[in-house]
Amino acid sequence: MKRKLTFDIMYVLVGLFLFVSCQHDTEELLEEEAIAPIERTDFKRLASDDHPVVQLLYSRGYEKGTIYETNDHFLAPPDLLYSKDINDYDLSDTGSNTEQAFNTGKLVSLNRMRINVFIDNSVGTTLTTDAVNAITELNGINNCALFFVRVTNANQADITIRSDFGVESSNVLGRAGFPSNGRVFNTVTLNVDALGAFGATIRRNVVIHELGHCVGFRHTDWSANGEGSAVNIPGTSANDTGSIMWHTARGGNAFSTGDLVAFRALFPRALRIDVVNEFTEYDNNEWYVLDNVFVDVFEDGSYTTLSNLNRNVQVNYEIVVQEYNHTSGTYSYYRNRILTAGSNRYYIDEEEEECSAYQGETCTREDLEITYAFSIL
Numbered sequence: 362m363k364r365k366l367t368f369d370i371m372y373v374l375v376g377l378f379l380f381v382s383c384q385h386d387t388e389e390l391l392e393e394e395a396i397a398p399i400e401r402t403d404f405k406r407l408a409s410d411d412h413p414v415v416q417l418l419y420s421r422g423y424e425k426g427t428i429y430e431t432n433d434h435f436l437a438p439p440d441l442l443y444s445k446d447i448n449d450y451d452l453s454d455t456g457s458n459t460e461q462a463f464n465t466g467k468l469v470s471l472n473r474m475r476i477n478v479f480i481d482n483s484v485g486t487t488l489t490t491d492a493v494n495a496i497t498e499l500n501g502i503n504n505c506a507l508f509f510v511r512v513t514n515a516n517q518a519d520i521t522i523r524s525d526f527g528v529e530s531s532n533v534l535g536r537a538g539f540p541s542n543g544r545v546f547n548t549v550t551l552n553v554d555a556l557g558a559f560g561a562t563i564r565r566n567v568v569i570h571e572l573g574h575c576v577g578f579r580h581t582d583w584s585a586n587g588e589g590s591a592v593n594i595p596g597t598s599a600n601d602t603g604s605i606m607w608h609t610a611r612g613g614n615a616f617s618t619g620d621l622v623a624f625r626a627l628f629p630r631a632l633r634i635d636v637v638n639e640f641t642e643y644d645n646n647e648w649y650v651l652d653n654v655f656v657d658v659f660e661d662g663s664y665t666t667l668s669n670l671n672r673n674v675q676v677n678y679e680i681v682v683q684e685y686n687h688t689s690g691t692y693s694y695y696r697n698r699i700l701t702a703g704s705n706r707y708y709i710d711e712e713e714e715e716c717s718a719y720q721g722e723t724c725t726r727e728d729l730e731i732t733y734a735f736s737i738l
């Protein structure tokens with residue numbers, strides 16, 4: 362009997378996480394904290410000049426004596442975190458982008474617009490509420506593909522928001538870092554003690570500011586603030602004192618007009634790669650497999666509403682193929698395509714293979730993934 366088989370492998374990568382209402386989460390957290398309060402401290406000391414990451418930070422403009430070290434990170438002025446693993450850095454990049462304000466030049470891939478945020482118990486119940494409000498504000502920016510989802514399982518986190526564990530002085534309210542390899546920076550630390558002296562709006566805005574670093578934003582006033590060079594986003598101003606990415610905290614509305622321009626410029630649409638496999642059976646239970654590879658375009662990382670691409674985007678991707686004839690093993694190759702604005706589905710590639718079930722081969726394995734996608738400003 363002939364069977365028509367369809368495999369949509371890449372669909373497995375999305376839709377795994379249920380969105381649980383924030384209010385419900387908050388109540389759960391309150392109960393957990395009442396039972397098991399978190400007590401933890403960290404150390405903070407001047408970083409060793411010899412560490413390769415510290416050397417790299419010096420080469421990118423930080424002055425000696427300004428880099429500190431904690432258990433998990435290097436701390437750099439004014440509110441930045443850096444991974445201690447040199448492998449997280451692109452050493453061919455000098456970090457010397459020579460234009461003006463706003464982003465790092467390091468972006469989150471457009472196929473990673475769904476961002477899971479875990480809020481650690483160590484920040485306490487008040488800041489947990491503030492962080493939930495920050496996520497709500499970010500998700501409220503229309504025509505911006507970022508979609509933050511609060512998760513209650515730390516293992517699912519793209520970003521963990523946690524306490525500074527006592528290491529910060531009162532002038533640093535929060536810290537975060539910049540994306541690498543198309544992924545968001547994975548940690549926001551909050552100065553729990555110091556933030557307690559501020560109102561809810563400022564506390565919320567601090568969380569938004571730090572999440573802004575995690576997705577690639579520099580300080581709006583980086584130049585006046587003496588920070589290393591950054592990439593300009595057209596339509597934004599280095600004098601926008603109302604910007605959420607101004608280097609000092611403020612209350613009031615979360616976003617300035619320039620902020621909204623910036624978010625929409627860097628995150629225009631959410632891309633998802635979808636593979637549609639067509640199986641055709643020959644005689645003797647041999648199969649011919651044609652995999653059609655598409656990039657589908659969505660309004661945001663919730664992947665609920667298809668939407669036309671609103672600017673040209675280059676996608677770089679890696680195709681990994683497991684041969685059905687297992688003597689050939691696995692092979693992979695890299696390609697890139699320019700997606701021209703105006704459609705919500707782009708055919709980008711195809712792979713074809715034959716599989717012999719009668720020889721004991723399992724005819725279900727075809728893998729392909731976009732490893733990096735970025736917008737062209």
Ligand SMILES: [Zn+2]
Binds near residue numbers: 570574608
């Ligand atoms: Zn900052």
